[in-house]
Amino acid sequence: MFKLSRTMNLVGGAVLVLMMLLTVSDVVLRIFWKPILGTYEMVALAGALVIGFAMPKTSLDDAHVYVDFVVTGSSPKVRKIFRVITKFLGFVLFALLAINLILKAGELYRADEVTLTVHVPLFPVAYAMGLCSIVECAVLLLQMVEAARDRGDNE
Amino acid sequence: MSEITIGVVALIFLLGFFITGIELAFAMALVGIAGFSIVVSPSSAMNLLANDFFDSLASYGFTVVPLFILMGQIAFNAGVARRLYDAGHRFVGHIPGGLAIATVVGTTVFKAICGSVVATVATFASVAIPEMDRYKYSRKLSAGIVATVGTLGVLLPPSVTLIVVAIITQLSIGRLFMAGIVPGLIIAFFFAVVIIGWCKINPEIGPRSEKFSWKERRASLTAVVWPIVIFLIIIGGFIKGFFSPTEAGSVGAFAVLVLCLVKRDIGFKGFVKSVEEALRSACMVLVLIAASTVLGHFIAVTSIPQVAADWIVALPFPRFLVMICILLVYLIGGSFIDDLAFMILATPIFFPATTKLGYDPLWSAIMIALTVCIGSVIPPVAICVFVVKNITKTPMSVVYAGVYPFLTALILCMVLIFLFPQLVLYLPNVAMK
Numbered sequence: 001m002f003k004l005s006r007t008m009n010l011v012g013g014a015v016l017v018l019m020m021l022l023t024v025s026d027v028v029l030r031i032f033w034k035p036i037l038g039t040y041e042m043v044a045l046a047g048a049l050v051i052g053f054a055m056p057k058t059s060l061d062d063a064h065v066y067v068d069f070v071v072t073g074s075s076p077k078v079r080k081i082f083r084v085i086t087k088f089l090g091f092v093l094f095a096l097l098a099i100n101l102i103l104k105a106g107e108l109y110r111a112d113e114v115t116l117t118v119h120v121p122l123f124p125v126a127y128a129m130g131l132c133s134i135v136e137c138a139v140l141l142l143q144m145v146e147a148a149r150d151r152g153d154n155e
Numbered sequence: 156m157s158e159i160t161i162g163v164v165a166l167i168f169l170l171g172f173f174i175t176g177i178e179l180a181f182a183m184a185l186v187g188i189a190g191f192s193i194v195v196s197p198s199s200a201m202n203l204l205a206n207d208f209f210d211s212l213a214s215y216g217f218t219v220v221p222l223f224i225l226m227g228q229i230a231f232n233a234g235v236a237r238r239l240y241d242a243g244h245r246f247v248g249h250i251p252g253g254l255a256i257a258t259v260v261g262t263t264v265f266k267a268i269c270g271s272v273v274a275t276v277a278t279f280a281s282v283a284i285p286e287m288d289r290y291k292y293s294r295k296l297s298a299g300i301v302a303t304v305g306t307l308g309v310l311l312p313p314s315v316t317l318i319v320v321a322i323i324t325q326l327s328i329g330r331l332f333m334a335g336i337v338p339g340l341i342i343a344f345f346f347a348v349v350i351i352g353w354c355k356i357n358p359e360i361g362p363r364s365e366k367f368s369w370k371e372r373r374a375s376l377t378a379v380v381w382p383i384v385i386f387l388i389i390i391g392g393f394i395k396g397f398f399s400p401t402e403a404g405s406v407g408a409f410a411v412l413v414l415c416l417v418k419r420d421i422g423f424k425g426f427v428k429s430v431e432e433a434l435r436s437a438c439m440v441l442v443l444i445a446a447s448t449v450l451g452h453f454i455a456v457t458s459i460p461q462v463a464a465d466w467i468v469a470l471p472f473p474r475f476l477v478m479i480c481i482l483l484v485y486l487i488g489g490s491f492i493d494d495l496a497f498m499i500l501a502t503p504i505f506f507p508a509t510t511k512l513g514y515d516p517l518w519s520a521i522m523i524a525l526t527v528c529i530g531s532v533i534p535p536v537a538i539c540v541f542v543v544k545n546i547t548k549t550p551m552s553v554v555y556a557g558v559y560p561f562l563t564a565l566i567l568c569m570v571l572i573f574l575f576p577q578l579v580l581y582l583p584n585v586a587m588k
Contacts, residue, residue, distance in 0.1 A: 013430040016221055023222075023405035027398070040215050043401060048213035050221055054438040063435045064178035065443065065493040071176040079176075086177035093181050096188070100205035126209055 005056040012053030019046040038118030052132035056139045087144035094136045101130035162457030165190040179496040180446035187449035211445035221437035222404030223313045228429035229411045233420035236265045236278040238378035245367040245375045252354035252361030255300045258283040262304045263343045266311040276305035276539045280546040293360035299557015302543040306528035311339035320520045323502045328400040329393030333583040334517045345564035447499045467508040474512045482526045489530030518576045
C-alpha cells in the first residue's frame, strides 16, 4: 500500500509540476505571441488529479488535520477504540465518495460533458478521482486494521 | 424538528465529533451528508458529495493553493531563510537582542515567497535558535520570538491562510494580499519594539553579537534582493491585473525554482522533497475545503447563515461589541480545533453577519486572519509552539513564557486595526481601484 500511495504521490507531483510549467508557458507565450488555448480548464482538471493522487499518501502520513489532545490523554484502550472507529468512518466516507464519483463519471460520459474551449472530456478525471478514493479507502482500512491489531506495546 | 434545529444539533454534534481524533475534513463531510440526507434526501446527499468534491477540486480558483505552497517549499528546502537570517544578523546583530530582530527581519522577507506558517517557524527554529544559543540568548526570548514570528505568515502575502479566506468569502485574493501587508509590517515592527524593550529591561536575555563591516553587510544583500523582486513581480502582477492568482503562484514557484537551481541551492532530491511536501499540505487544505463545501451546502439549506446573521445584527449591543464577540468565538474555537479548520467551518456562518453589521469585508477578513494568528500561538492547540518545542527540545512552559510578550504585540495590532480600519483598507483601495 505504501508503494502504491508513493507512486500515486509521485504522479500527483509530476502533474503539479506540469501544471506549473503549462501556466508559465501560457503567461510567457501570451506576452510574446499568443496564449495556449484551454490552459485554464486543463489546469483546473490537473488540480483535481493532483489532489486526488496525493490523498492516499497524505492519509498514510497522517497529515490531515485532526484534534488529538482529548484522545491523547485517555487510556491506550480508549485511544485504540477511537482510532478504529474514526478510520472506519473515514473508510465509509471515501467508499461513498468513490461510488458516487464513478457514477458521476458515467453520467459525464453519457452526457458527453467536455470543457468549454478545448473540449477535454470530464469523465476521465471523475473516474480517476473515484479510483483515487478507492485507494484512499484501502489506506483507511489498513490503518483501521493496524489500529485494531495494536496491542499498545509501544505505549 | 425544524431545519434550523437540525442544523444547530448537527453543528454541536460536529464539535463533539472533532475531539474523537477523526480527521476534521472527514467529520465535516460526514456530518454534511448525514444532515443533507435528513433535510433533503439521501440520494441528493450522495450527489452532493460527489459534485462538491469534483467541483471543488477541479476548480481553477483552487489551483492557486498547491502552487503557492510549492513556491514556499522550494524556498524552504533551498535554504533561502538561512541567508536571509544571516543578512539580518550582519545588519542588526550587534545591538542588544539583534539576533532576535534579525529573525523578525528574515521572516518578514522570507514570507514574501513562503506562504506557510509552519514551514516558516520550522525553518527559523532550526536556523535562528542555535545561532542565538551560540551568543547566549535566553531560550525564553529565542523560542518565544521564533514561535510567534510565524504568525506573520498568516498576514503577509502570499499567505495560504489569506488565500483560503478569500476563497471562502469570495473576496479578491489580490486585494486581500494587499490588505494584509500593513498589519503584517506593523506586527513585525511591534515585535522588534518588544525585543528592544525586553533587552533594555533585562540585557542578559539578548547579548550583542559581533559587528560586521559595511562591506560584509552589502555582500549579504543579494540574498534579500531576489525574494523581494519575486514578491514585487507577483504582487505587481495582481495589481495590474496581469496575472490570475494561479498564474502568480506558477510564475513565483518557477522563478524561485530557476533561481535556486542557478545558484545551486537545491538539487533534484530537494526539489522532489519540496513537491512532496507541497502535495501533502495542499491536499490537507483542499480536502478540508471540499469537505467544508459539503457541510456548507447542508448548513445553507438549514438557513442558519441568514438566521445567524439576522440574529447577530438584531442583538441590542453596539456593533463593535458584537464584532469582538465574533472574534472571541474564532479565538476560542480555533484554540481547541485547528485554527484554519475552525476558520473554514465558522466563516460561512459569521462572515455574512460582519458584512451586515456594516464592516468592510476586507477588514473583517483581516481581523479574522489576525485572530487565527493569535490562535496559532495560544494553548491548547498552538501549532507554532509545538513546532518550536519539537525542533529545539525546549520545554513548553519556556516557549509559552517567551510567547506572551509578543502576544501583547499581536493584540495591540488588533486594537489598532479595530480603531483605524484604514490601516487595512488604504493599500488595497489605493493600489487596486
